[in-house]
Amino acid sequence: MFGYPILVFDIETVTDVKAGSQLYGLDLPLxxxxxxxxxxxxxxxxxEFPRTPLHEIVxxxxxxxxxxxxxxxxWSRENFSEIEILQKFVGIFEKKSPILVSWNGGQFDLPVIMYRCLYHGVTAANLFEQGDWNPQKRHNNYQNRYHARHTDLMDVLASFNIRNFQKLDDVAQILGYPGKRGLSGYHVADYVKQQQWLDLSCYCEGDxxxxWLIYLRWLLLRGFIQQAQHQDWIRHTILYLQQQPQHAEFLEIWQKTCLSTVFTQSDFN
Structure with a gap:
């Protein structure tokens, strides 16, 4: 139906204290x-949100x-170093050329990934190819904000106007989806410090x-899928999550939030 594989992704970060200390000449305990x-x-x-180069991916x-x-x-720091996480992620693009879907990925996630690849000396040729070596990717690459190879939903839904940018949590709740369920990115550093890796991965997967659910609605809006296909994908997503115990809360809240709009009221029927 989509023509290509799809990868919906998100990253979580903490401040790179080592790099920050080097930048500002600090000689202090952690x-x-x-x-x-x-x-x-x-x-x-x-x-307190760090500058882009001072984010460390966890x-x-x-x-x-x-x-x-x-x-x-x-892939979290429970089992992998940051460089291993980066290598796994960029390795996807050496094997496949998926449609990439994100929320604020063009403004935040990909720039952070680029800086961290620079920091660790990781090659990510296909992810950051802009047509210099492959002319076919000159206007069809992951950095071009106006083409569908990377669909940054925050950017697209704002008509590429920063004044219209919205939070993922707000849009998800307006559309009848769970949103962040009272959580926020401010918990990430605590998750890492306390080694609550399941909580960290569940939070990231929740985003x-x-x-993904907003992307399905975007596909419906654009006419790339019809309402019957949209409902099929909603059912498929629910059935999949029912086999994922760590997302029982997401499903439970979705059953309640879906009742808030006429369009989503039948999600669990």
Whole structure:
């Protein structure tokens, strides 16, 4: 139906304290350096959210959809170093050329991945190819925001206008989906510090699932799928999640939130 495999993805990050300390000339214990970096960032930008090069990836989650596969996956720091996570992710694009789907992936996720590949010396030729070596990818690559090779839903739904950008959580809830279920990215550092790896991967996969559900609605809006196909995919997603115990809460909340709109009321019928 889609023509290509689809990869819906999301990343979770923490501050790279080592790189930040090097940048600002800090010689402090880890916790003190973290606090100092937070203070410096608040002074710079009014937020503790780090500059793009100072994000360290602790988890990449994805949903892979192909003719014979529908599978959630996560690679976290529980089992892999950051460089191994990057190598696994960019390795997908050496073997396949999926349609990439994200929420804010063009503004955040891919730039962070690019900087971390630079930091670790990881080659990601196909992911960051822009037509220099392959002319066919000059106007059909993962960096071009106006083509479907990478569909950044936040960007697309805003008509590529920053003033119209919306939060994933808000759009998901408006459309009758679970959203972040009261969680936020501020929990990520605590998950890592306390080694709550299942909570981390579930949180990241939750963002992936919300993005997937919004993407299905986007495909319906564009006429790429019809309503019957949309409902088939909704049922397929529900049946799959019923076999994933870690997402029982996501399903439970979805059963409630779907009642908030006429269009989604029949999701679980």
């Amino acid at each position: 916790d003190d350096a973290q606090q100092a970096l937070n203070k410096l960032r608040r002074q710079e930008a009014g937020t 988890c990449i989650s994805g949903l892979w959809i192909d003719q014979d596969k529908f599978q959630l996956f996560s 992936v699932l919300n993005t």
